[in-house]
Amino acid sequence: MSDNSDDQGYWKANVRLIWLCLIIWALCSFGFAILLRPLVSGIAVGGTDLGFWFAQQGSILVFLVLIFFYAIRMNAIDREHGVDEE
């Protein structure tokens, strides 16, 4: 812990990124797939509607993208703040 103020900035950047990811996480699963399904029901996907696709596949794909996006962004933030390993 060389520079305490920068550690604070690092943590803030991390928490901001987590919020962003969790909002997308909730929007795609609880949102489009369940509660907002009627809103997107006009969009047809392969014999059904967008909400059904999000419920059975879309959410899982979004979760995957989110975790890798988070890992890549965090590794960059680690380096920017000089707290990465090695």
Added chain:
Amino acid sequence: MDQTTLNFIVVGASFALYFGIAIWAKAASTSEFYAAGRGVNPVVNGMATAADWMSAASFISMAGLIAFVGYNNSLFLMGWTGGYVLMAMLLAPYLRKFGKFTVPEFVGDRYYSNAARVVAVICLIVISVTYVIGQMRGAGIAFSRFLEIDITAGLFTAGFVVFVYAVLGGMKGITYTQVAQYVVLITAYTVPAIFISLNLTGNPIPGLGLFSTITEGNQGAGQHLLITLDGLLTDLGFREYTATTNPWLMALYTLSLMIGTAGLPHVIIRFFTVPKVADARWSAGWALVFIALLYLTAPAVGAMARLNITTTMWPAGIEGEAVAVDELPDWFETWQVTGLLGVEDKNGDGRIQYYNDSNPDLQALATERGWEGNELVTFNRDILVLANPEIAQLPGWVIALIAAGGIAAALSTAAGLLLAISSAISHDLIKSVFNPNISEKGELLAARISMAVAICVAVYLGLNPPGFAAQVVALAFGLAAATLFPTLMMGIFSKRMNSQGAIAGMLAGLISTCAYLFLYLGIFFLPGTNMLDSSQYLFGIPPTHFGPIGALFNFGAAYLVSNATAAPPKEIQDLVESVRIPRGAGMAVDH
């Protein structure tokens, strides 16, 4: 060669592989036993986590659960994967930086309290033991079905196999065995699915086939698969496959499974095994990649099987005649023997009418056509995946592969759970509470003995399962969501959280969850001891959906109590600071 011999050969070969790995990966230190020496590559760890996570329920039951309910049961797909997002961002990297071996160890050190550690151990044991009963039972059933031995012999075989590679290799042995088990189970799952998808839609990727049109030669050709399925089911008086019922309850159950997944100790400890914090982040992503391969296939398997069964029962459509008894496919006969599938020609017309006889709209039609109730009287949902190769008329070795896959899914999860239990006992109870001066060698021995005892208990419970095995899984998820997840998360994200707050929170989550479950499902699930029934659910919330509410109680109690008591000491606040920052995680490797 007959099918049973073929099954023995394929399953036997998979066991030989696991034993070989166990001998190669023998653990020599506690670090290797608990955390595989922290030398596991994140991709390899992701694969092991996927096998660890995907239990007999994911492999055998999930597709059937979706097939017979449709859209609503997508909550299993989202719930059991969405938890990884929470784990990857809120827990895994920080717990890896903390750099110890077990979940209760983090709780005990972060909250500077052996009381907190013991409460965490109790939660962990309740969660893992309830879970492991189902896995051992699942393994025993898979053995008895495929190898045609009785369930007791099957359970002892399962116990022996886990004993060899878990007691010998610890986490190191389990990790590499799980990689092999993953390969076995994913091959077994996807091969039949690919053939079925090709058959129905011409698309070799089942997940895409689900949203494609049906090819020539099948009922409903040229139409989207889901439209055909919805139409057939409506005609037979069933609910549309893609229909929603109660979105709020569905959202609550999804959230419950997500938080529960993120709080399950046997999954969390897998993130202790990678070399760096960055690897813990990658590893969660890789775990989900490997899980998604099965989870994106499962809804296709479910929908295609439902369609196949419906068109088998009505070869000329609903307007035509139902299937004749002597024209039922061969796999009907095989499975009728097991009692998991049953037909009964109630009106004696030599045909089997399959429809929803409790739907009033269909009763008029039934009377007109002389039907006397649904004649497909039993259809166990677990058959879907197990009979898939037979339904698709695939060769015997694919059926044998499914046997090996089902057994691999059950054994890999059982091993992960047993390791979580034994490390909590040897490391958090024996080493931290009862005998802090124990030598490394003594602790390793204690870990192996606890593992052996845990296996014996698991085999015993598998042989004499408490009658409530299905309900206790709800308890496992509910407790993980209400106790471990909030406590771990607050330990990282709140510097102000102190030991009093954490203990109050865990107890509030534990007590409220147990109280709600016991109120409706009976005290310790004993039949007849429930005080309320399902018509009296609080706000209509079933006990299985209670996890997020228990977690709220935990957060609320922890917040109130910690604000009313003194802040944690300076060194604990420094510990939290250091856990948040990746630099220095390498040092933890050799501690």
